[in-house]
């Protein structure tokens with residue numbers, strides 16, 4: 001009897017309450033997992049740029065989260081038709097019917113507006129404008145204009161995801177410098193191998209909804225070649241901060257080792273041409289960016 005009572009879960013406890021579900025849906029609209037890395041590049045850049053107060057770091061993270069989260073919500077709104085047709089995305093808040101398209105659109109635009117006001121009033125107009133340009137870039141350049149038109153969508157649209165280091169630098173310095181531009185370039189050249197490795201695994205889904213990602217349009221072999229090309233370009237770009245005198249030995253060694261591992265993963269994917277190597281490279285890309293930006297902080301502070 002006792003064991004029956006212990007294993008019987010009341011219906012109310014099994015399903016999340018409506019309020020909890022709503023909260024979780026509105027959080028999901030902001031793509032929180034992706035945001036964690038966007039914010040990591042912001043905060044580490046701030047620590048490289050100077051010695052920001054905890055208050056400034058928190059305000060910059062909040063402003064950045066609102067802008068990128070707003071962009072994520074508008075992206076969910078615009079892509080609701082294709083999201084419904086792909087297994088990976090069919091249960092998202094809008095295609096599942098839990099959040100109305102209109103509510104998501106208003107929510108996304110409100111977050112972006114709140115970000116601009118908050119950052120302008122409490123940080124500076126440059127940081128606010130850069131964040132807002134990330135919002136506009138992800139929504140209009142990537143999502144609306146390029147995503148369904150060209151396999152170069154993420155190369156050009158990826159510039160939006162490279163904006164957070166600029167925001168972090170501007171928040172601390174009030175202006176931009178050569179080092180800030182190099183950090184932007186690093187995320188810019190990192191994005192194609194990050195996404196294309198994953199897109200090999202999602203090729204069939206993208207083909208089904210007619211989104212022209214590189215593996216569906218130019219084939220997997222060409223995608224693996226382009227991934228390798230961009231990891232080599234990334235390797236070169238990551239040397240710029242050291243060559244320009246903005247960073248020292250810790251950064252140099254870290255960037256050489258991490259870059260070497262990234263290229264080795266891309267070569268393995270090129271040679272083996274299997275799904276496991278693609279998955280490994282995608283996962284490594286996340287660790288790579290986090291560790292590279294962490295190394296910049298170690299270099300600046302030790």
Ligand code: HEM
Nearest residue numbers: 033034037038041142154157158161162187191195198286
């Ligand atoms: C246009 C550029 C980009 C595209 C198209 C892209 C695409 C994707 C996709 C499709 C996923 C799979 C997970 C999901 O369903 O959301 C993903 C995961 C991820 N991306 Fe990107 N990404 C881009 C840029 C970035 C940038 C700039 C960052 C941060 C600096 C980033 C960080 C992440 C992280 C942390 C994950 C793992 C999330 C998870 O575990 O669910 N991405 N990306």
Ligand SMILES: CC(C)=CCC/C(C)=C/CC/C(C)=C/COP(=O)(O)OP(=O)(O)O
Nearest residue numbers: 034067068071131134135138160161163164
């Ligand atoms: C303010 C600011 C810096 C904003 C930029 C944020 C930015 C560019 C994030 C990129 C993140 C991302 C998950 C893209 C997914 O592409 P997708 O929408 O094609 O993926 P999906 O198929 O999972 O929806």
